[in-house]
Amino acid sequence: MKFVEEFRDADLGQVLAGEILAAVDPERHYKLMEVCGGHTHSIYKYGVDDLLPDNVELVHGPGCPVCVIPMGRVDDGIAIAKADNVIFTCFGDMMRVPGSEQSLLEAKAEGADVRMVYSPLDALRLAKANPDRDVVFFALGFETTAPSTALTMKRAKAEGVSNFFCMCNHVTIVPPLRALLDSPDLRLDGFIGPGHVSTVVGARPFEFIPADYGKPIVISGFEPLDILQSVLMIINQLGAERCEVENQYTRVVPYEGNLRALEVMAEVFELRPHFEWRGLGFISQSALRLSDAYADLDAERRYETPGVRVADPKACQCGEVLKGVIKPWECKVFGTACTPEHAIGTCMVSPEGACAAYYNYGRFARDREVV
Amino acid sequence: MSEAVVSDREQRILEIIETTRSKRPKFKDSQVTMSHGAGGKATQTLIEGLFAPAFASESLDQMGDAGVVEIEGLRLALTTDSFVVKPIRFPGGSIGGLAVNGTVNDLAVAGARPAALSLSLILEEGLDAEELRAEVKAIAAAAEAAGVEVIAGDTKVVERGHADKMYVCTTGVGQLDPRAQLSTAAIKPGDKIIVSGSIGAHGTAIMLARGEFELDADIESDTCSLWPAADALLEAGGAGLRCMRDATRGGVATVLNELARASQVTMVVREAAVPVDAPVVGAAELLGIDPMYVANEGKLVAFVAPEQADGALAALRSVPGCEEAAEIGEVKTEPPGMVLVETAFGGRRVMDLLAGDPLPRIC
Numbered sequence: 001m002k003f004v005e006e007f008r009d010a011d012l013g014q015v016l017a018g019e020i021l022a023a024v025d026p027e028r029h030y031k032l033m034e035v036c037g038g039h040t041h042s043i044y045k046y047g048v049d050d051l052l053p054d055n056v057e058l059v060h061g062p063g064c065p066v067c068v069i070p071m072g073r074v075d076d077g078i079a080i081a082k083a084d085n086v087i088f089t090c091f092g093d094m095m096r097v098p099g100s101e102q103s104l105l106e107a108k109a110e111g112a113d114v115r116m117v118y119s120p121l122d123a124l125r126l127a128k129a130n131p132d133r134d135v136v137f138f139a140l141g142f143e144t145t146a147p148s149t150a151l152t153m154k155r156a157k158a159e160g161v162s163n164f165f166c167m168c169n170h171v172t173i174v175p176p177l178r179a180l181l182d183s184p185d186l187r188l189d190g191f192i193g194p195g196h197v198s199t200v201v202g203a204r205p206f207e208f209i210p211a212d213y214g215k216p217i218v219i220s221g222f223e224p225l226d227i228l229q230s231v232l233m234i235i236n237q238l239g240a241e242r243c244e245v246e247n248q249y250t251r252v253v254p255y256e257g258n259l260r261a262l263e264v265m266a267e268v269f270e271l272r273p274h275f276e277w278r279g280l281g282f283i284s285q286s287a288l289r290l291s292d293a294y295a296d297l298d299a300e301r302r303y304e305t306p307g308v309r310v311a312d313p314k315a316c317q318c319g320e321v322l323k324g325v326i327k328p329w330e331c332k333v334f335g336t337a338c339t340p341e342h343a344i345g346t347c348m349v350s351p352e353g354a355c356a357a358y359y360n361y362g363r364f365a366r367d368r369e370v371v
Numbered sequence: 372m373s374e375a376v377v378s379d380r381e382q383r384i385l386e387i388i389e390t391t392r393s394k395r396p397k398f399k400d401s402q403v404t405m406s407h408g409a410g411g412k413a414t415q416t417l418i419e420g421l422f423a424p425a426f427a428s429e430s431l432d433q434m435g436d437a438g439v440v441e442i443e444g445l446r447l448a449l450t451t452d453s454f455v456v457k458p459i460r461f462p463g464g465s466i467g468g469l470a471v472n473g474t475v476n477d478l479a480v481a482g483a484r485p486a487a488l489s490l491s492l493i494l495e496e497g498l499d500a501e502e503l504r505a506e507v508k509a510i511a512a513a514a515e516a517a518g519v520e521v522i523a524g525d526t527k528v529v530e531r532g533h534a535d536k537m538y539v540c541t542t543g544v545g546q547l548d549p550r551a552q553l554s555t556a557a558i559k560p561g562d563k564i565i566v567s568g569s570i571g572a573h574g575t576a577i578m579l580a581r582g583e584f585e586l587d588a589d590i591e592s593d594t595c596s597l598w599p600a601a602d603a604l605l606e607a608g609g610a611g612l613r614c615m616r617d618a619t620r621g622g623v624a625t626v627l628n629e630l631a632r633a634s635q636v637t638m639v640v641r642e643a644a645v646p647v648d649a650p651v652v653g654a655a656e657l658l659g660i661d662p663m664y665v666a667n668e669g670k671l672v673a674f675v676a677p678e679q680a681d682g683a684l685a686a687l688r689s690v691p692g693c694e695e696a697a698e699i700g701e702v703k704t705e706p707p708g709m710v711l712v713e714t715a716f717g718g719r720r721v722m723d724l725l726a727g728d729p730l731p732r733i734c
Contacts, residue, residue, distance in 0.1 A: 004656060010717045047718010096406075096726070109404045118584060224716045329381050335388035340726035341412040351659075361720040363385060364711060370639060371705045 007223030008046065016228040017051040023235045030056045031187060032234055033324050035177065036194040037064030037352025038222050044361035046224040056231065059324035060357075062176045062280065063194050065141040066093050066350035067322060070278045071312065073169055074099035076305035077138050080167060081112040083303055087130060089123040090138035092116045093350045098343060100310045120152035120166075127156070127164035136299045140169040144196040146288060147261035150268035153294055165299035168289050170269065173197045174205050175286035176277060181213045185325050190234040192227065193219035195249045200265075202257025203247050210243040221249040268294055276309060278346055279319020318345035321354050328358040335359060393632075393708055396420045410621035410666075411725035415629075433555065434633060436617050437481035439547065448483035450474055451542040457732045459506065459536050461580035463572070463591030467509030469668060469734060470539035472594045473619065475517045478543050479601040480615040480671050482551025488514065489523040491540040496531040506537065517596035519543070550605040555633040557613040562702040563680035564638060565673045567600045567687055568593070568695045569646040570623055571662030573669070573734075575654050586657060588650045595669035599690045604673050607686030611679030616672045620734055621725065623699075624663040626672045627710045628724045635707040640700035640722065643715040664725055666734060674702065 024030065034040055040060045043049055049058055062068060078099050081088035088104070095105040095116060108114040113133075117123045120137050127135035139149040149170065156164045173194055180186060193206055198219045209217045216237040220230035230248045237243060247253055268291060275287030290298040312318065316338070317331040328334055328347065338344040340356055347353035351360075396412075398420035406413035423431055430438040437450035452473045459466040475485040490510065494503065514521050573592040578584070597617065604612050616626040623645070627638045640663075647655075647662045655662045669692070675683045680698060687696040710722040 008716050010715060013716055044720060045714070046716040047714045047720050048716070050718035051716075105404050105406065106402065109402045122583065224718075327381075329384050335384065336391055341406075341416070360723045363388065363723075364706065364709065364719070364721050370637060370703050370711060 004223070007221070007225045009225065012225055013051055013228060016225065016232060020056065020228065020232050020235060021053050023232060023239060024053050024055060025239065026055065028055065030189050030235060030238070031059055032056065032190050032192060032231065033059045033061045033188050034192040034220075034227070035061040035063040035173070036192075036197070037067065037350065037354075038196065039192055039194075039220065039227060040064070040354050040357050041352050042222050042224060042227060044357040048224045048227050051228065052231065056235070058192075059188065060321065060328075060354035061191075061324055062180065062277070062322045063142065063173065063197070064322075064347070064350050064352040064354070065145070065171065066097060067318065067346040067353045068171060068176070068277045068280070069094075069097060069140060069169060069346060070276045071098070071100050071310040072276065072306070072308050074103070075101070075310060076300075076307060077167060078102065078104060078107045078112070079305045080136055080299055080303045081107050081114050083134075085133050086113065087126060087133050087135045088112065088114045088138065089117045089126060089135060090114070091118070091140070094138060094140065096343065097346055097349050120149045124152050124156055124161065124164055127161055131163060134163050134165060136165045136167055138167050138169065142171055142173050142194070142197045143200040143265070146170040146265050146269065147200060147258070150264045153268050153290065153297055154264060156297060157294065165297055165302055166290060167299040168269070170288040171275065171277070172271075172286055172288065173201070174208075175283045176280060177209065179280060179283050180323055181209070181215070183323060186323060188215060188324070189238060190215050191217040192230050192234070193217045193245070195219060195221050195226070195253060198247075198249065198253040198257070200258050200261045203245050203253060203255045204257070206245050210245060214243055216243050216246070218246045218248050219253055221252065267291070279312065279322045313344050316345040318347045321345075321347050328355040331355065335363070389706070389708070406726070409725065410619075410625055413726070415724065434629065435481055435555070436477040437483065437543075439481070446547040448478050448481045448545050448547055449542070450477035450481070451540065452477060453538060453540045454734055455535070455538050455732050456577060456734050457535055458580055459502070461592055462576050464594040464668075465506060465509050466537065466539055467506035468513040469592075469594050470541045471510055471513035471517060471519070472596055472668060473734060474541040474543035475519060476597040476617045476619075476669070476671070478545040479596070479598040480617045481547070482553045482601065482605060482615070483545035483547045484602075485517060485519045485543055485545045485596075485598060487520050487522045487544055489525075489542045490521050491525040491542075492527070493534050493538040493540070494526065494528045495534040495536050496528055498536055502536065506539075513596075517598060548605055550609065551612075552610050553612065553614050555614055555630055558630060558634040558636055558674045558702055559613065559676070560636060560702050560704045561677050562613055562674045563677055563698050564627070564640065564700040564702065565675055565680065565684055565687065565696060565698050566618070566623060566646065567597070567671045567673070567693045568669075569648045569651070570618065570667055570670055571647055571651045571655060571665035573667050574622070574665035575651050575662075577666075578658065579654065584658065586654060588654050590648070590650045590654060593667055593669035595692060597669060597671050600671060600687060600693050603686040603690045603693075604675075604683055608673070608675050608679050608683040611676030612683065613674040613676065615674075618667045618670050618672050620666050622662070622664040622666055623670075623672055624661070624710065624722050625724060627722070630674070631710050632708045637703040637706055637708075638700060638710040639703055640710065640712045642712050644697055644699045646695045646697045663722065668734065
């Protein structure tokens with residue numbers, strides 16, 4: 001497939017692997033965090049880490065939007081889904097995320113009308129096709145998906161669709177990164193920066209990482225060659241004692257971001273004073289809600305929800321996984337009590353979650369021989 | 372990861388997980404969800420944890436595509452299947468043809484020449500008679516093409532809203548071919564894994580036919596009878612043909628996982644060797660799915676002893692529709708029960724059963 005296969009070329013991968021091997025200081029251990037769940041998924045899916053030297057360690061970051069949704073929000077969503085006359089819509093992987101009592105998939109089996117959509121526009125279309133029902137869209141994601149929700153809400157308002165509502169769970173990328181960098185238990189050498197978020201926000205918002213924390217960050221694409229090249233760029237920065245924001249994903253990411261997308265987000269959303277992140281706790285100004293101008297379309301203002309903060313199950317260590325403090329397999333319940341089919345934590349549900357990626361793809365010691 | 376040298380602790384945890392997974396799953400869910408019908412782990416739990424123990428049959432325990440019953444020396448294969456595909460018509464076929472081919476194929480891969488079918492229809496009140504006529508015609512045409520007779524049937528009608536247009540159930544019977552020495556237990560390390568053509572077309576065609584994505588691609592379902600392919604393999608493979616499976620719901624990945632688990636062997640797949648048509652690759656890429664998990668309705672996976680593999684592959688490729696058949700990997704010993712992929716990029720990963728399928732009612 002053109003424009004895709006070129007970025008998965010095995011021979012070029014070997015070349016880059018050779019360059020990385022030549023660039024690393026064999027005496028040094030490199031701990032790099034890939035911020036984005038999309039990177040985690042690619043790394044496992046293509047076996048990118050098989051091509052890295054032993055002393056380059058990739059740590060998974062908090063950039064999986066499903067993984068950071070706290071249980072209380074899932075419960076709120078289920079409460080809305082069970083309200084009279086509601087068609088509740090969400091992305092597919094959200095359906096299996098456990099709330100305190102059940103998941104949306106289980107609520108559906110009990111009779112709630114929960115439907116999977118691929119985009120907020122699908123949900124709006126559903127609202128227009130069912131004018132006598134309330135259609136609620138469970139919006140989630142970083143700045144990557146927020147503009148499409150914003151545009152959909154704008155369209156709903158412009159077209160006067162009065163039965164379409166949004167439960168907004170959009171989050172922003174910079175505050176959790178800052179929280180992570182402030183946490184004392186994590187030592188990182190650099191970041192593989194989030195490519196798709198950066199198509200919207202640009203590379204500039206990440207300048208605080210080198211400026212305030214002295215760590216290099218390279219905005220990276222999602223194909224295996226992109227990731228290898230980004231690793232090489234970070235290692236070269238470290239080798240040259242440079243520390244800056246570099247953009248590997250120039251074919252998609254403009255340094256200043258997408259101004260039109262940012263404008264429409266600013267019109268439709270406003271920052272929440274604080275938002276709870278699963279495993280990371282409350283982070284100030286880290287999430288979006290609908291602005292007052294869109295209050296009529298806000299499902300949270302229309303429906304009663306429990307709004308209760310639910311503590312994560314005791315055994316669950318998603319927070320430490322999301323912060324990269326522990327590896328998925330180091331979690332006490334990994335692979336035994338918590339599996340993709342019966343997940344306790346969110347990281348085991350989304351294909352972008354570090355635990356799911358490791359369980360589904362990586363669950364094989366790579367130096368173990370196949371005979 | 373940098374744990375190229377895997378710590379003992381990680382290794383121990385991986386071993387605990389494998390032990391947990393190798394146990395027969397228990398069905399503990401409080402209700403049935405769509406996952407139970409998706410062909411992945413939840414379905415496996417339902418079958419191995421509820422159905423198989425309740426019926427305690429040796430033939431059922433084989434978990435083959437068809438069961439075997441012996442009546443006075445005559446060995447018959449029996450299989451049954453329900454079809455609830457939505458929409459009922461899609462590029463390359465419709466529910467009627469699918470219902471015939473699906474059952475015919477379950478017999479074929481069990482090594483039985485399909486002989487006769489029963490047909491059971493559940494119709495929704497208000498179904499357009501023209502739609503019903505078209506499906507009856509499709510059933511007759513597919514049966515004729517596959518060389519089977521429809522010899523028994525049943526009809527039920529349910530109130531509007533209690534079914535979705537029509538559901539079709541077919542049961543098929545056939546005599547086991549004397550050349551067939553097939554069983555999961557026969558799969559041995561060293562055997563080659565062969566697929567009968569390019570994969571993923573049926574599931575992708577259905578997804579696109581639902582019109583949920585604004586995506587147009589020239590992809591048709593591959594629904595067809597697999598008996599000619601099975602016949603060619605039985606002839607060329609002889610005793611070297613160990614086992615065949617119809618790669619329907621859950622795709623090739625699911626078949627490999629079921630067999631790796633049943634035979635306690637390892638399957639190693641070379642990703643670059645798996646034939647997938649370009650439009651399917653493109654659609655799967657955009658939808659974020661792996662063609663290895665996408666349903667086929669006219670593709671089989673065969674396990675052939677290394678000495679017979681080349682001959683079997685050549686014979687298969689001479690069957691119309693199987694020109695793209697390919698050897699995609701090999702059976703190994705360690706680690707048992709696992710499917711591994713050598714990625715086209717040069718890495719290696721696990722290819723597991725899916726926990727749930729976001730795309731229900733594909734067949």
